[in-house]
Amino acid sequence: MNDLSDLVAPEAILPRALATSRRQAIQMLCEALAKAAGIDPRVAFDAVLLRERLSGTGVGEGVAIPHAPVAGLKGPIGAFARLDPPQDFGALDGRPADLVFLLLAPPDRGGDHLKALARVSRFFRHADMREKLRAARGGDELYALIAGAVRSDAA
Structure with a gap:
């Protein structure tokens, strides 16, 4: 399983973001x-x-993956939050998101942005990883899961 260690900023992991709207969740991230x-x-x-x-x-x-190009970045970077309560991000299945990975990338590196977005999407596609993220006890454990220090599958 891929990890996101080169994308996620450890200090930008919010284990319990008390957001009352999608807009507020995005602002916090x-x-x-x-x-x-x-x-x-x-x-x-x-x-x-x-x-x-x-x-x-x-x-x-x-799961939601809000993303955008932003000037001033050297490469793609992300933040992660578990939302409480979950918020509507317009998913086709109608389910509100409680796991949100915000991805930003430099505007002049569209290819890198798309590759990073695909990696994040693949990461969250695994049901066992989503459940481990929901069960994690805090920021350190969440970072370990996202950065690949804890594997969801046996070697």
């Missing part, structure tokens, strides 16, 4: 990621909201 990446949180938030207006980023099974 953008603020956490902006600190880790040294970018303006408002610029990131505006870019992600613009992308969300095109179509929802819910991928189903309680």
Whole structure:
């Protein structure tokens, strides 16, 4: 199973984000990621909201992957949150998302953005990983799962 160690910022993992809306969840993730990446949180938030207006980023099974290009980044970077309560990200299955991975990438590296988005999508496709993420006890355990330090399948 692939890991996302080169994408996720350990300090941008929110084990229990108390968001009352999709917009608030995105804002919380953008603020956490902006600190880790040294970018303006408002610029990131505006870019992600613009992308969300095109179509929802819910991928189903309680997962959403909001994403957008943002200037000032050297490469793709992500933040992760478990939302409480889950929020509607427009998934085709109608299920609100409780597992949200926000992905930002430089605007001039569209290919890298798409590759990173595909990797994140593949990562969350595994039901056993989604359940382990939901059961994790805190930020360190979540990071270990996302970064691949804990495998969901036997060797």
